[in-house]
Amino acid sequence: MDCAFCNVKENILQNELAFAIYDKYPVTSGHMLLIPFRHFSGYFEATLEEREALHGLLSVCKEFLDAKYRPDGYNIGVNCGAAAGQTIWHMHMHLIPRYFGDIENPAGGVRGVIPDKRIY
DSSP states (O other), X not given: OOOTTTTOOOOSEEOSSEEEEEOXXXXXXXXXXXXXXXXXXXXXXXXXXXXXHHXXXXXXXXXXXXXXXXXXXXXXXXXXXXXXXXXXSSOOEEEEEEOTTSSSOOTTGGGGGSGGGSXX
8 A cells, every 4th residue: 555654664653553653844843643553544534443542642742842832723634535634645633833923813723724714
């Protein structure tokens, strides 16, 4: 299988069903991807156990990033389908550290996926 996430050789953190790596094209310092070991395309295809493992790993990764980068906040996101911007068809979750000043006005947060809807 020619999947970049199925062929990851090293990870930063992991549990029994998922692992975390730094994003190859980070939005901010410390941007991580949380990836299930099993190959499937979307979040809604994950088993209950995989979702629990991903969310457990999310907490571990946050603690890791808090200690290493000391961000001021976080965005958490999953792109589900081409219309949502998904380009890699192995499910993955983004944990994006946010820092005061990384953009002029962060109001709206994840609403920024549609820029005209970010500020409300």
